Amino acid sequence: MVVATVEYAQDRLVSVEDTYSNQLSVTTGLMAVVWVFSIPTFILMILDFNLIALHIYLMKKKMTTFDYICHLQEKREQEEEAVSQLTHI
Numbered sequence: 001m002v003v004a005t006v007e008y009a010q011d012r013l014v015s016v017e018d019t020y021s022n023q024l025s026v027t028t029g030l031m032a033v034v035w036v037f038s039i040p041t042f043i044l045m046i047l048d049f050n051l052i053a054l055h056i057y058l059m060k061k062k063m064t065t066f067d068y069i070c071h072l073q074e075k076r077e078q079e080e081e082a083v084s085q086l087t088h089i
Contacts, residue, residue, distance in 0.1 A: 058068055 055065075058065065063071070
C-alpha cells in the first residue's frame, strides 16, 4: 500500500512539473507582485514606527500632540524673531 502511494505521488509530481504554475513567466510575475506590494508596505511600516516613537516620547514628556505642535510653532517663531533681530542690527 505504501509503495502504491509513493508511486502515485511520484506520477503526480511528474505531471505537475509541466503545468502552467511552474512556468518561469508565472513565477516571475508572482515575484513582481510580491515586490510591488512589499515596498509600500515596508515604507508604511517605517512611518508607523516613527509615529509610535513620537507618541512614546510625548507620553514620557506628558504632552499631547496638540501641545507638541504648539511648542514647535512657538519655537519656530522664537527662532524667526531671533534671526530678524540679528538682521536688523
